[in-house]
Amino acid sequence: METAQNFLFPNEMHIYWTVMIVLYPYITGMVAGAFIVSSFYHVFGMEKLKPIAKYALVSSLAFLLFATVPLLNHLGRPERAFNIMLTPNFNSAMSGFGFVYAFYMLIVVLEIWFSYRKEFIEKYKQSKGFVKFIYKVLILGNTNDNLNTRRYDNKMVVVLGAIGIPVACILHGYVGFLFGSLKANLWWSTPLMFIIFIFSAIVSGLAVLTFLYLFVHWKRKLKINQEAIDLMSKWLWGFMIIAVTLELMEVLSIAYEQTEKWEILHQLIYGKLKVSYLYLQIGLFSIVPFLILTITSLVKFDNRIRNFLIWLSSGMLLIQVLLMRWNVVIGGQLVSKSMRGFTEYFPGLLDKEGLLVSFLLIFIPFLLLRAFDKFFPFFEKQ
Amino acid sequence: MDNIERRQFIKCGLYSTAGILVGSFFAFSKSSDPIEVLKYEDLLKFDWGYIVDTTRCIGCGACVRACSVENNVPDTFFRTWVERFEINKDEQVRVDSPNGAMEGFKNDNFDTDIVKAFFVPKICNHCQNSACTQVCPVGASYHSPDGVVLIDKEHCIGCGYCVQACPYSCRYIDHKVGVADKCTLCYHRIHKGELPACVNACPRNARIFGNLKDPESNIRKILHKRRYGILKPELGTNPKCFYIGLDMEVK
Numbered sequence: 124m125e126t127a128q129n130f131l132f133p134n135e136m137h138i139y140w141t142v143m144i145v146l147y148p149y150i151t152g153m154v155a156g157a158f159i160v161s162s163f164y165h166v167f168g169m170e171k172l173k174p175i176a177k178y179a180l181v182s183s184l185a186f187l188l189f190a191t192v193p194l195l196n197h198l199g200r201p202e203r204a205f206n207i208m209l210t211p212n213f214n215s216a217m218s219g220f221g222f223v224y225a226f227y228m229l230i231v232v233l234e235i236w237f238s239y240r241k242e243f244i245e246k247y248k249q250s251k252g253f254v255k256f257i258y259k260v261l262i263l264g265n266t267n268d269n270l271n272t273r274r275y276d277n278k279m280v281v282v283l284g285a286i287g288i289p290v291a292c293i294l295h296g297y298v299g300f301l302f303g304s305l306k307a308n309l310w311w312s313t314p315l316m317f318i319i320f321i322f323s324a325i326v327s328g329l330a331v332l333t334f335l336y337l338f339v340h341w342k343r344k345l346k347i348n349q350e351a352i353d354l355m356s357k358w359l360w361g362f363m364i365i366a367v368t369l370e371l372m373e374v375l376s377i378a379y380e381q382t383e384k385w386e387i388l389h390q391l392i393y394g395k396l397k398v399s400y401l402y403l404q405i406g407l408f409s410i411v412p413f414l415i416l417t418i419t420s421l422v423k424f425d426n427r428i429r430n431f432l433i434w435l436s437s438g439m440l441l442i443q444v445l446l447m448r449w450n451v452v453i454g455g456q457l458v459s460k461s462m463r464g465f466t467e468y469f470p471g472l473l474d475k476e477g478l479l480v481s482f483l484l485i486f487i488p489f490l491l492l493r494a495f496d497k498f499f500p501f502f503e504k505q
Numbered sequence: 506m507d508n509i510e511r512r513q514f515i516k517c518g519l520y521s522t523a524g525i526l527v528g529s530f531f532a533f534s535k536s537s538d539p540i541e542v543l544k545y546e547d548l549l550k551f552d553w554g555y556i557v558d559t560t561r562c563i564g565c566g567a568c569v570r571a572c573s574v575e576n577n578v579p580d581t582f583f584r585t586w587v588e589r590f591e592i593n594k595d596e597q598v599r600v601d602s603p604n605g606a607m608e609g610f611k612n613d614n615f616d617t618d619i620v621k622a623f624f625v626p627k628i629c630n631h632c633q634n635s636a637c638t639q640v641c642p643v644g645a646s647y648h649s650p651d652g653v654v655l656i657d658k659e660h661c662i663g664c665g666y667c668v669q670a671c672p673y674s675c676r677y678i679d680h681k682v683g684v685a686d687k688c689t690l691c692y693h694r695i696h697k698g699e700l701p702a703c704v705n706a707c708p709r710n711a712r713i714f715g716n717l718k719d720p721e722s723n724i725r726k727i728l729h730k731r732r733y734g735i736l737k738p739e740l741g742t743n744p745k746c747f748y749i750g751l752d753m754e755v756k
Contacts, residue, residue, distance in 0.1 A: 128614070132627075132674035133583045133605040139665040139678055199663015199683025206643040206662055217642035217666050306740050307636060307672035460674050461756050463600055 129464035138456050138468040141476040143197035145452045146484055148298045148320065149327070149445055150190045155295035156328015157183040158231065158287055160355075165234075165284040174348045175355065177238060178501035179332055184231050185492040191224070193484055197476060216301045223297065227290045234283040236261075237276045239499050244268045295324040302451060309384040309462070310391065310455035315373045322366035327444040329359040333437040335492075337430055345502065349426055356433040360416035363440055367409045370447065387462045395457050395465050400450045408443035412436035543696075551651035553690055553745070554717040554724050556733070557626050560750040561711035564589055564624035566609040571706035573607065575691060582677040584688040585628040585703050590754055594618040598754050625755050626712060628703065629654065629675040629688035630736060630744030637667035637676060637687075646685070652717070652745065653692055658684045672737050673744075690714070717745065 161179035164172040195201045208225075211218035244266050247258035296317040302308075303316025333355050340347045374392070377385055392400060415436040419429050457465045471477040496502075564587055572578060572585045586605030591614045592598050599614035606624075613619060631654045638646045638654060645661035648654055661684035668676045668685060679686040691701035695714075699705070704712045715724030727749075734751035735744045748755070 128599050128601075130600040130602075133581075133586045133602050134674045134677045136581060137677070139668045197664075199665070199678055199680070199685075200661065203643075203660070203662045206645075206660060210643050210660070212641055212644035214638075215640045215642045215666070217640065217664065220642065301666075305636075305640075305670055307670055456669075460672055461600070463756075 130461055131459045131464050131466055132461050135459050135461075135466055138453070138466065140452055140456060141197060141468075142449075142453070142470040142478070142481050143193040143476045143484075145445075145448045146193040146481055147190065148295070148452070149448045150186050150193070150485075150488065151295055151298060152320070152324035152327040152444060152448075153331050154183050154186040154190055154227075154328075155291040155321075155324040156326065156330075157186065157332055158291045158328070159325055160328050160332055160358075162284040162288050163358075165238075165280050166288065169354070171350045171354045174351050174502070175332060175336065177499070178336065179328075180231065180235055180238065181495050181499050181501050182332060182335070182492055183328075184235060185495055186488045187228060187231060188491065189484065189488045193481075196480065196484075216297065216304055219297065223290065223294050227287070227294050230283050230287045230290060234280055234287065235499065237279040237283065240276050241268055241273060242499070291324075292321055296321045302455070307460060308455045309388060309458055311451065313373055313377075315369060315376075316451075319366065319369045319373065322362060322369060323444050323447055325362045326359065326366045326440055329355060329362060330437040330440040330444070333359060334434060334441060335489075337434040337437075339502065347426075347430060349430075352430060352433060356416060356437075357420050359433075359437060359440065360413075360420045363409070363413060363416070363443075367405075367413070371405070383462070387458055391454060391458055391465065396450055396454050399446055400454065404443060404446040404450055408439050408446060412439040412443065545650055548650035550716075550718060552717040553631070553652050553695065554715060555628065555631070555690070555746040556713040556724055556727055556749060557628070557746060558711045558713065558749040559623055559625050559752075559755075561709045562587065562624040562626055563709055563711075564606060564610050565708065566606040567706040567708060568626060568703035568712060569605050569607045571702040572688075575694075575702035576689070578686075579679055579681060582679070582686070584675075584686075585626065588625045588627060588755075589614075590621075590623050590625065590752065591615055591619050592621040592754070594620055600754075623750070623752065625748070625752075626703075627673065627675070628712075628746060629690075630673055630742065630746040631688075631690065633743035633745060634741060636670040636672065636740070636742055640666045640670040642666065649692070653690050653695075654687070655689055655692060656685050656687065658682065658686075661685050672740050672742065 157179045160172070161176045161183065163169045164176035165180075195204060198204060205221075207218060208221035211221070213219075240262065243258055243262045247255060247262055247266065250258060299317030299320025302311040302320075303313055306312050333352065336352065336355075337347065339345075374388075377388060412435075415432050419432050419436075453468055457468065459465060470481065473479055566587060568585055569583065569587060572583075576584060578584050583605040586602050588600055588602045589606070589610050590598065590600050593615045595618075597615075601610075601614060603610065610624075631652065633652075635646075635648070635654050638648060641647075641661075642664060643660060643662055645657045646654065646667050647657065663678055663683040663685065665678055665685070668678060671687075676685055676687045678684070691699075691703075694701060701712075701714055704714045713724055713727060715722040717724060719725065728747060731749050733747040733749045735747060736751075737756065
């Protein structure tokens, strides 16, 4: 029978997961992605990516430190947040969050420590006064630095990187699982969800690293390591193809199955999500970077133009991933569980969970990364 | 001598500490009548269930008002509500539930030619295999021994995952206290042998409440006599709210 009107269950007038829950997977995506990129060199031994490896690792930490902030801002009772680790209900997909997050943090911090130990010792020896004391604490008072210790440090970095890859995949894949396993939500409930999340995480990680690398090197007038950037952009191209294909295949399979839920979901795609999903996420921000990266990956031409194009497409892919998070998290909640209508959502500008706070939350990790650059310099000195 | 004095001193100290402890226990313990709490074993004799007879509901909204007053439900949120379904000659379906039917229903959705219309009261299904308790990360949502899905509001962190997981949209976040909230089957009332407020308020006995474990209960007798359905059976949540006269349009 035909449904000719918009009906919502009375409790659906409000959206419960706001733009904060859009930001959380966005930021963790960059965390997981950046870590995996750093492991390309540390674990898989891609020498060309050596100039990126440390920078990727430190970026991962900068984002990781802020990943929980949107969640805490969203919780109704943030002061009880630790209940999730004190009384976890292991039947819940969410209960593992605290443990995975803490474990991952431990791995990232340890890996950074081992890979910077040599530099810390040097700085400790050069510095004076309070700064010297800080470095003494950082190196735990151990100034041993010789071939043996370096070999050991390297070994630890490889081991930690190897453990870190599955943990990074779990950290982010599980966010996808958290959405994909909710049978009540028609737009989320698909086993593909966590795979899509992992691949889009790698895309956002590669994109943010490429984007920042080029930006900082232009700004500081440093020499760009062309080999590394070319390789990164090719990886970005490859992973974005997989990610976007998976995103499209998911919708395609729902459309092709023609089950009951397609009726309402196709109204969602062609209605409420027309601009943010069809025009922006798929149209502008997936197809255009794909075309640009295809050219930069396959055709040889002037490096300056090539780098600009790579920078542009990595920036666009960063927006693509943000749009994807928005369309998943918000899009899924717009559909009424009565399958008879849609609700509305737009975050307020100055609300507690509004747009201003969102912009700050995205921006602060970059400031932190800038500060980290002072302590753990991650770009080669010219 | 020294030893004996020391022993006496310790003895004295221990006695006075014990005295203070016992005294403070009585001083600080509440003197009001202790609440009568049923033992776990006694609670296991119950499994509370619910029947909605859609053929009897007249959409007056008395249940919604009663629930709102009894449980102090915040505005624009509902522990129970009534939906109205109208189908016209062209087989078009219109559903509405203005303000959860707090004030009943005023005008028809269609101007003319309504061929079928009915009301469907909704309430938490207290599912046996509930999605909301499964996803609660801190275990604040749980099944009581007598089969009611409840929330420990002192423990809930307000993440909203249960709200997302409930296929029937029966949960909400009470923004005043920042925690999840939902129908408790008026646990404070049924505990004392009274009926839930909505059941009590219904002038047409469209809502029936009882113990599914008792073969002599009214609810069991009705379930044995009548044909009934449950909402969204394909999701495997096994609701304990049974609908008599359930139409395929109801989701």
